[in-house]
Amino acid sequence: MQIFTSLSSYLQNLPLKKKMMTLITTLFLFFCIVMLVCTSILCNAYNQELYQSYSSQMTKVASGIQASMENIEDTSFSILSNTVIQKNLSKLNSMDINAPENLQTSANCLSEIYKTLHSIVSSLTIIRAIGFDINGRSLTRGLFYPNHLDMDNLNEKAIALKGVAFWYPEQSETYRLYCIREIREINYLKLRNLATLYIEVNFFTLVTDALKNAGYQDNENNLFLLTDGAEIIYSSKDISGSASLQDPSFILDLTENNRSYVIRTIDHRKKFIAVGNIPATGWNYIYLSDYNTIFSAVTFAQSICLLVFFLTTLSAVLGSSCILGHIIWHFRILETKMNRFGTGDLTPLQVPYDYTQRQDEIGHLHVQFDQMVLHFKELVNDNYVKQILLQETQIQALQQQMNPHFLYNTLDSICWMAQKDHDEQICTMAQSLANLFRASITDSKELIPIRSELQFLDSYIQIQKLRFEERLDFKQQISEQYMNIMIPRLCIQPLVENAIHHAMEDNPEVCTIQLEMLRKNDVYQIQVMNTGSFFEEHLLEKLLNGKIVPSGIGIGLSNIDKRFKLIYGEAFGLTLSNKNGMAVVALTLPVS
Missing domain, CATH: 3.30.450.20 (PAS domain)
Structure with a gap:
């Protein structure tokens, strides 16, 4: 191992x-x-x-x-x-x-x-x-x-x-x-x-008669022997000049080893020897045929095959070496490109070869790598520009952070003067507006607890109640157990604002707005329901597909839906419906 x-x-x-x-x-x-x-x-x-x-x-x-x-x-x-x-x-x-x-x-x-x-x-x-x-x-x-x-x-x-x-x-x-x-x-x-x-x-x-009747051809290449034990009792030709055939041990070795045929060298020539038995007499026959010609031909054929295979292998190795050397050269160039890329050098490597004309894997590798380097270079340049713009934006934001202090001080002065004149409505409106402005400007976190979102919404509702007085009936029915759940900031207030805009702007009747939150299996659902208006069928799809050009509140709804899908996935977001005489806007987000 x-x-x-x-x-x-x-x-x-x-x-x-x-x-x-x-x-x-x-x-x-x-x-x-x-x-x-x-x-x-x-x-x-x-x-x-x-x-x-x-x-x-x-x-x-x-x-x-x-x-x-x-x-x-x-x-x-x-x-x-x-x-x-x-x-x-x-x-x-x-x-x-x-x-x-x-x-x-x-x-x-x-x-x-x-x-x-x-x-x-x-x-x-x-x-x-x-x-x-x-x-x-x-x-x-x-x-x-x-x-x-x-x-x-x-x-x-x-x-x-x-x-x-x-x-x-x-x-x-x-x-x-x-x-x-x-x-x-x-x-x-x-x-x-x-x-x-x-x-x-x-x-x-x-x-002799038996051999003749069996078709035996008596020539110099064939020899038929009959043996009785180790003694040769018949030979089709004179064997006195053969030392091997005169040896009794050689005869016994042929006849007593239960081999049907063997190939032996006798008198410096290969012989094919077939051995058998005549049961009626107990004699053994030994048939010898010249195998030297066949053996030489087979040996020659094997030698030729080995030589051909050797030359073929040598040619294949040399040819493969040349082909592989050419292929490896292209990989060396790709390796050089990768090393340059690893050191941060994004300038194209000048090579004496146009890989865009190749349709094989090597061409694809070089073209794809060059495109990747070009795309990466573009991303680096874009990111550099964005970093510059971000720095400029941050500088502008730092410069503008001084302006809200002036607005806060002004709204506090209005609230102080209204309290001096005992005008509670103006004081409340000024204080609520200051809270709204402060929450929208100072809080930079994307996700906030529902409790913080409802505090922001409460300031907005106080302003709207001063405007619409008894015509606005707002009911917040979210249980305390949901108050610490994190949601995207400023996602509930635009829904309530949408309900007030469509239900109360041109309608003198009392408008009831209900805010609820419930759990269905692994999904939380925040619902804003209002009387006095209804949604057009497939309104959200039309806004997203561009069939209806959004403006004002419509832009806010589509933005909220996109934010939820980016944060939680395509299965979550905004749905619009009409139920029990009320327009219903529902936000869904996962429990985990």
Whole structure:
């Protein structure tokens, strides 16, 4: 895990060009490995197909050998069941064939037997010789040499098998193969032993015919071997010059490791070797085919592929290096721009390239960054101008702060003179006007408690009551629990002023104005309701959309709505409605 973390950290800190080069090189190496694996898989598939082809041919050879041996067994049965042979063997068995008086009789019997054998086996070219053993005396036809055989043991085995044929290989200077079986007397089912039949098979012809019938092509590139254990009993060509094939351990290694095929170097050449078994005899076959040409072609193809991949990888790395170097150059320029921007230098960097003409990501990055710097420069300039204007405004405000003192002193003088003349109305009006003026000028906070807003409203109502007297019926019904809630300053007084303006200016009737506050779920609602007027449908929307040009009080309503939306969000603000014969203005603000 620590090695992986270190490697990951190293790769992350590599320059972009080296990262891309590492990625490209890794991908090409991966493809090279995949190519080698695919080549190996194809070679194995080809070898398997080659083995299937050879195995099919060798299966035919094995079947041909087994069929020929079964044919010999059938022929031996025809011999032992032939009536002429049975009759003459019975005569020979019942006489002393060595006695002089029986020589002519035995010669006649043998002549009849041989004539009959000729008609039975004349078509079988693989039979080399036929012999009979009668009471320890061998009677032969063909090149049959019983002196090479252990006749006593073979006769005992034939008698023990009770007429069932068996095969016996004689491993002397040449490999000889015999089919042996007991002949019993069939007449009257006596089943007494008459003789032991020996059929010597021409082993070389047997195997050669099987190879020919299976389509085996005997040429310098192919070699077929039959082995009995570690001994080679048949070879399709001379192998005396091959040290490997003369080595019994090499033969055993091929036949006893349960491998269907191997590729070995024999006499300095690659050989494809298919190995199999002939179950009927227990022999193993070894089929060798020249693989040197194929191996050389495969090796050459792999070398060419590796060379092509190497050259392709080298070309790709060099080409990618050039392309990445060009791309990195553009990023270096962008990095320089960013460093200049970080130091506060907003002057455009002069580069010998027009990025506005590029439509790729690099062009977009440069154009967007240049636009951002330009926009930032404009914001800085605008902010600088605004700061200058703000300073001028502050200076003007400081200069004008002396003027309200003169107005306050004047209003206090009017109030003092009215008190001297016992004119309470003028005194109250002057004092209320002074309070209104002081609250609107001196309080700079945006949010104030409702209590402070109602104090300001109370001064305004006192002035209006002096004007309208009993015609104004104002009811303030806000509970004490809401008095400390913060609201934007001067937001309730304009609503009350709007109600007085529209309900009392041209109406001589008494006007009732109610101020309430309530909570609905997570929303506070301040309501100003008045009699004597009503709101036009969708009035606020028309004021905001410009369908009705606001003036005077209308401007105040739209300003209050905008202030609430800026402070609390678009879901809050002003609503206008008519309810129970009263015009209702409602302000909504969140509880939290």
